[in-house]
Amino acid sequence: MSERTLNTAPTATAPRPVLPPAAVEAGSRRDVAPPGPEPRARPGLALAVILSAQLMLMIDATVMNVAVPRIEAGLHFSSASIAWVMDAYTLAFGGLLLLGGRLGDLFGRRRLFILGIVVFTLASLAGGLATGSAWLLTARVAQGVGAAMAGPSALALLNSTFTDPRARMRALALFSGVSSAGFGVGLVLGGVLTDAGSWRWVMFINIPFGVLAAALAGRVLRQPARHETSLDVLGALTATFGVGTLVYGLIHAASSGWGNTVTIAPIAAGVVLLTAFVYSQTRATHPLLPLHLFKDRNRAAAYANYMLGPAAGFGSFFFLSQYLQEDLHYSPLRTGFAFLPMSAIIFTASRLTPRLLPRFGPKPMALTGCVLLLIGLLGFAQVGEHTSYATGLLWPMIVMAVGMGLAFSPLTVVIMSSVRPQDAAAAGGTMQTLQQTGVSLGLAVLVTVSGSAARAHPATAISSGTHAAMLAAAVAAAASILVGLTFRKPKEVNEG
Known part of the structure; x- marks a missing residue:
């Protein structure tokens, strides 16, 4: 049905039902505006709520890093299984993001955003009260579920709040900057809270922010049109369990080696399930992952680097925080502040995106950033026993931070600025899925590489494991440089 027929009564020769004025065709789906009065448009306050929630979700991907030694001792984790404190969250977050985007289409993005924040906040309370490892990991999974509900809806709400292209680009750049800075802020905040009180406060700190965001969201966020669609249950199951089993096998390899059925079988199962997921998306009427999003070359390259970059950069934080505490004997507070320059530089560099991207385009920025990321990681790979922070760690942190910013x-802007409104949730969910999957898989691979090096050099296990992990991360950074070479020129971006 065309838009001209929406308010036209049916005729005798061509009987057809009259759709309400709020219904608009959107491809094979119908967009239905929500009933009832909408909040008064307050884009500044709406942006503040969305960015605050996004910052909270991103902080939790790294806030536990500095607290790892105390969690390991207090809840009796093994040196290999402690990685699950990070991966339990990122796996649930990344594995369910696409499903979260689809649920937002079905039930309303504002409603799912609020529900996700509530689930995340309650899970944070439960995690802070944990008395055992299983309890904490269950709470971390629940946090990931809440984040997967809120994350894609946050991007879709931002896209619908800012309709002017320039205002949307500025909002998306802020969103991306907050997301990137959140990883660094999490490291600093984790150190401050762990040292001042207990590791439990890295969970409790989410509660006041979550309550405030959930309370304000219904008052300031305008509900976008709801899409009539269907759930892709097979896609959700194969994607979530595919990544989960793959990461399980990789982390198990860190403690038991590769000549083990419990290592090989999950990895093989993960590959099969992920292959089945991609195939299922070609057959689904309403796929969780619309493959047409990858037809645009710039968007496909941005998606690839949104996975490779976090695998290289954010996976390394886990090892740096342990190296600082266990080899250099830093306190959690000093460790957190050691990451402060990195956090500040990532945010500052990302704030320059709205000015730099229209002028230079994504290719020079992506290549420059990825090269700097590689240089920083190679600098970290030179660590040894008792390397000085000022001369051996600070300069790689600065170089790596500029590179990550x-x-x-620019990748968020490249991905989100050209998608159709009805694809906004799927595009945002795919972006965040690849980011969180990159963090999960990257950390699993680095743990495996680090564990092998530590076993080979038990006398210098911490420094040897960190050295090996940084070299492995550098390989992912080098791959991101190759992907960056495929971006089109600025003129082609504007035309696309």
Whole structure:
């Protein structure tokens, strides 16, 4: 049905039902505006709520890093299984993001955003009260579920709040900057809270922010049109369990080696399930992952680097925080502040995106950022026993931070600025899925590489494991440089 027929009564020769004025065709789906009065448009306050929630979700991907030694001792984790404190969250977050985007289409993005924040906040309370490892990991999974509900809806709400292209680009750049800075802020905040009180406060700190965001969201966020669609249950199951089993096998390899059925079988199962997921998306009427999003070359390259970059950069934080505490004997507070320059530089560099991207385009920025990321990681790979922070760690942190700010922030704009409104949730969910999957898989691979090096050099296990992990991360950074070479020229971006 065309838009001209929406308010036209049916005729005798061509009987057809009259759709309400709020219904608009959107491809094979119908967009239905929500009933009832909408909040008064307050884009500044709406942006503040969305960015605050996104910052909270991103902080939790790294806030536990500095607290790892105390969690490991207090809840009796093994040195290999402690990685699940991070991966339990990122796996649930990344594995369910696409499903979260689809649920937002079905039930309303504002409603799912609020529900996700509530689930995340309650899970944070439960995690802070944990008395055992299983309890904490269950709470971390629940946090990931809440984040997967809120995350894609946050991007879709931002896209519908800012309709002017320039205002949307500025909002998306802020969103990306907050997302990138959240990883660094999590490291600093984790150190401050762990040292001042207990590791439990890295969970409790989410509660006041979650309550405030959930309370304000219904008052300031306008509900976008709801899409009539269907759930892709097979896609959700194969994607979530595919990544989960793959990561399980990789982390198990860190403690038991590769000549083990419990290592090989999950990895093989993960590959099969992920292959089945991609195939299912070609057959589904309403796929969780619309493959047409990858037809645009710039968007496909941005998606690839949104996975490779976090695998290289954010996976390394886990090892740096342990190296600082266990080899250099830093306190959690000093460790957190050691990451402060990195956090500040990532945010500052990402804030330059709205000015730099229209002038230079994504290719120079992505290449420059990825090269700097590689240099920083190679600098970290030179660590040894008792390497000085000022001479051996600070300069790689600065170089890596500038690289991450330049390389990742433009990607959100490239991905989201050209998608159709009805694809906004899927595009945002795919982007965040690849980011969180990159963090999960990257950390699993780095744990495996680090564990092998530590077993080979038990006398210098921490420094040897960190050295090996940083070299492995550098390989992912080098791959992101190759992907960056495929971006089109600025003129082609404007035309696309």
